[in-house]
Amino acid sequence: MVERQIYTQDLCLSFGDKQVLNKVSLDIHKHKITALIGPSGCGKSTLLRCFNRMNDLIPETRISGEVWVNGANIYASKIDLSSLRAKVGMVFQKPNPFPKSIFNNVAFGLQIQGRFSKCEIHTRVEASLKAAWLWDEVKDRLHCSAMSLSGGQQQRLCIARALANNPEVLLLDEPTSALDPQSTAKIEELCLDLRKQVSILIVTHNIAQAGRISDYTAFMYLGDLIEFGSTEQVFTVPADKRTEAYLQGVFG
Amino acid sequence: MLANRIHELKQLILSEASLVVKMLSLAIEGLYDPGYAFSEAVMTFEKRVNQIEVEIDNKCITLIALQQPEAKDLRQILMIYRINNDLERLGDQAVNIAESSIEVSGKKSLSQVPELLEMKKAVNQMLRESLEAFTNEDDELARKVCANDNIVDDFNRRIISHLIELMKKDGPLIEEYLHLMRIARNLERIADLSTNIAESTIYLSRGKMIKHGF
Numbered sequence: 383m384v385e386r387q388i389y390t391q392d393l394c395l396s397f398g399d400k401q402v403l404n405k406v407s408l409d410i411h412k413h414k415i416t417a418l419i420g421p422s423g424c425g426k427s428t429l430l431r432c433f434n435r436m437n438d439l440i441p442e443t444r445i446s447g448e449v450w451v452n453g454a455n456i457y458a459s460k461i462d463l464s465s466l467r468a469k470v471g472m473v474f475q476k477p478n479p480f481p482k483s484i485f486n487n488v489a490f491g492l493q494i495q496g497r498f499s500k501c502e503i504h505t506r507v508e509a510s511l512k513a514a515w516l517w518d519e520v521k522d523r524l525h526c527s528a529m530s531l532s533g534g535q536q537q538r539l540c541i542a543r544a545l546a547n548n549p550e551v552l553l554l555d556e557p558t559s560a561l562d563p564q565s566t567a568k569i570e571e572l573c574l575d576l577r578k579q580v581s582i583l584i585v586t587h588n589i590a591q592a593g594r595i596s597d598y599t600a601f602m603y604l605g606d607l608i609e610f611g612s613t614e615q616v617f618t619v620p621a622d623k624r625t626e627a628y629l630q631g632v633f634g
Numbered sequence: 635m636l637a638n639r640i641h642e643l644k645q646l647i648l649s650e651a652s653l654v655v656k657m658l659s660l661a662i663e664g665l666y667d668p669g670y671a672f673s674e675a676v677m678t679f680e681k682r683v684n685q686i687e688v689e690i691d692n693k694c695i696t697l698i699a700l701q702q703p704e705a706k707d708l709r710q711i712l713m714i715y716r717i718n719n720d721l722e723r724l725g726d727q728a729v730n731i732a733e734s735s736i737e738v739s740g741k742k743s744l745s746q747v748p749e750l751l752e753m754k755k756a757v758n759q760m761l762r763e764s765l766e767a768f769t770n771e772d773d774e775l776a777r778k779v780c781a782n783d784n785i786v787d788d789f790n791r792r793i794i795s796h797l798i799e800l801m802k803k804d805g806p807l808i809e810e811y812l813h814l815m816r817i818a819r820n821l822e823r824i825a826d827l828s829t830n831i832a833e834s835t836i837y838l839s840r841g842k843m844i845k846h847g848f
Contacts, residue, residue, distance in 0.1 A: 590702045593699060594700060614700065617696075617699040618696060
């Protein structure tokens with residue numbers, strides 16, 4: 383039985399007059415990889431950003447409907463945004479390490495919480511870098527600048543940074559679109575490996591990537607959730623003609 | 635990731651192949667050993683082969699749709715898909731032989747067509763060698779299998795003309811002769827399907843399509 387970790391109920395979102403999400407109701411299963419696909423501007427990144435309330439930062443954003451993460455309505459008042467964003471980590475399209483050392487990039491989130499001893503921070507940094515398959519490549523230069531890493535390594539560092547907070551969900555917004563095929567393959571394999579400890583939501587323009595790594599696929603179009611199902615089902619016999627056309631490259 | 639899945643697929647098709655080989659041996663053994671109860675086992679194996687066929691079909695479709703295999707990975711999946719189809723047909727041929735074996739097992743007519751025993755040996759060898767070639771991606775052995783198809787075709791022609799002679803002479807046994815003809819025809823089809831498997835193996839290992847003399 384698959385357990386749902388996140389679900390949305392009639393989620394609508396608009397930026398000013400522009401309606402971006404239209405009554406989206408979606409279940410995200412625990413410890414699975416869910417891919418959000420659809421043409422540019424369909425609202426998939428906006429939907430992703432709803433899950434840790436990143437859209438709150440954009441002026442004139444109006445949201446209605448519900449988003450539940452681990453049984454809590456995250457748009458209710460009294461929600462602690464820092465702890466929400468620690469639980470729901472995010473990695474962006476372009477690797478964005480802090481201009482700090484490799485070690486401090488991962489340790490930073492833990493340090494500012496002020497509740498971990500130095501020893502604990504060291505242990506967690508090492509565990510996170512190992513989980514992000516970066517440890518062996520950086521263990522001898524932890525105090526070098528993160529900017530000295532390659533793009534693929536920087537992206538894995540960003541994943542390690544998110545993992546340091548022991549998140550339950552990882553949101554990945556086109557995490558490999560700025561990377562070469564080899565680094566992409568590594569991130570994809572890493573996602574499959576991380577699935578045992580976190581639920582992963584990935585927005586991707588790379589349909590092949592969604593096919594390769596996701597368990598479930600959601601297809602969005604013009605702010606509507608058109609189809610959601612197991613990736614196997616959606617990629618072989620999609621229920622909606624628009625999904626079929628998008629997968630075949632006919633539009634989008 | 636993809637390599638592991640293809641490996642699993644190959645294991646599955648090899649288990650399907652071993653069931654088909656077993657079905658054929660049972661059907662032929664039953665032909666020459668009248669007391670041998672084999673038909674139930676053949677039918678049970680056929681059901682299992684059909685199940686595996688559907689399972690492999692689905693897995694191949696899923697792998698192609700989700701993993702975008704290229705080069706050898708793609709050839710492997712396509713050939714497994716094709717060989718899977720051949721194996722299911724081979725299972726059906728074995729069932730046909732089993733049905734006719736029951737009718738003529740231990741009867742006089744069988745001893746009148748000694749060539750059938752030779753043909754059976756040749757076909758059995760072709761099937762086994764085609765599967766061995768596929769397992770080891772041995773294109774030399776696969777070419778040998780293709781070359782042997784003519785030998786089996788000759789057997790088939792000879793047996794059919796022999797049976798026609800016998801039918802002319804001994805009318806009351808015509809039903810038995812027709813069953814023997816069916817067995818020979820099905821053995822010939824098994825040789826054809828083994829040749830298909832060998833051709834697929836050559837495409838798999840060399841990327842060369844050698845069907846129909848191309």
